[in-house]
Amino acid sequence: MNAPTLKTQEEIAIMREGGKILARILHELAKKAQPGITTEMLDQEAEKLFTALKVKPSFKGYRGYPANICASVNEEIVHAIPGKRRLYEGDIITLDAGVLHKGFHTDSAVTVPVGTIKPEITTFLKIVESALYKAISIIRPGIKIGDLSELIQKTVEKKGYSAVRDLTGHGIGKTLHEPPMIPNFGKKNTGLSLIPGMTIAIEPIVNMGERFMKTLDDGWTIVTRDGSLSCQFEHTIVITTKGAEILTCLENIQ
Ligand code: MF3
Numbered sequence: 128m129n130a131p132t133l134k135t136q137e138e139i140a141i142m143r144e145g146g147k148i149l150a151r152i153l154h155e156l157a158k159k160a161q162p163g164i165t166t167e168m169l170d171q172e173a174e175k176l177f178t179a180l181k182v183k184p185s186f187k188g189y190r191g192y193p194a195n196i197c198a199s200v201n202e203e204i205v206h207a208i209p210g211k212r213r214l215y216e217g218d219i220i221t222l223d224a225g226v227l228h229k230g231f232h233t234d235s236a237v238t239v240p241v242g243t244i245k246p247e248i249t250t251f252l253k254i255v256e257s258a259l260y261k262a263i264s265i266i267r268p269g270i271k272i273g274d275l276s277e278l279i280q281k282t283v284e285k286k287g288y289s290a291v292r293d294l295t296g297h298g299i300g301k302t303l304h305e306p307p308m309i310p311n312f313g314k315k316n317t318g319l320s321l322i323p324g325m326t327i328a329i330e331p332i333v334n335m336g337e338r339f340m341k342t343l344d345d346g347w348t349i350v351t352r353d354g355s356l357s358c359q360f361e362h363t364i365v366i367t368t369k370g371a372e373i374l375t376c377l378e379n380i381q
């Protein structure tokens with residue numbers, strides 16, 4: 128299957144429901160990411176939320192992934208398996224999760240501060256988050272994937288950060304990863320055109336230092352080569368006739 132699948136209004140409604148539940152889960156987990164907690168405890172909290180909200184964690188069992196969420200701290204870029212690592216004041220943690228609801232996946236991630244963090248780290252998070260929202264804001268039917276990629280890359284590189292090249296956003300629906308790939312670097316006016324009904328996960332993954340990464344011996348955890356901090360912001364969106372609708376958000380955050 129190489130062509131992106133187009134979703135019907137009914138399917139989009141299901142993904143909207145699932146996405147809202149996922150936003151709720153991430154919002155609750157973000158509040159719990161306080162000094163002293165371990166990432167394993169966050170995974171247990173996540174499991175309770177998935178169960179209470181009657182959805183399945185998309186990641187558990189995906190290619191053998193053993194946990195409900197990915198919980199990547201500081202120099203961990205993505206896919207850190209929750210474990211004994213404890214959070215300390217001044218850390219940052221990326222909470223990444225997927226929800227499977229009525230046969231459809233949604234995927235979202237957020238990097239949050241643990242207690243008070245240094246101002247330059249706050250700036251780092253703000254810029255990378257803004258890269259995601261800028262990319263979403265330029266979406267119109269017919270826009271090319273390269274337009275999003277270039278905007279994300281420029282937004283973060285202007286500030287001296289590095290977009291990770293070996294990890295990308297992706298189409299999403301009945302499976303967690305579908306075509307097309309959405310790279311965080313590239314050239315405008317290149318690549319596939321987005322059209323209404325496509326559902327994609329856009330996910331700037333950015334290092335404060337150099338862009339290089341390595342995978343740890345657990346086969347999952349990916350860290351920065353230079354030990355610098357890394358963060359990620361991800362939403363699942365649907366292309367509409369007017370632009371884009373974010374599916375992984377709460378209508379109101381209480
Ligand atoms: N959230 C990741 C992505 O955006 C997928 C994680 S898969 C897992 O593509 F198996 F590591 F959980």
Ligand code: CO
Nearest residue numbers: 234328330361
């Ligand atoms: Co994703």
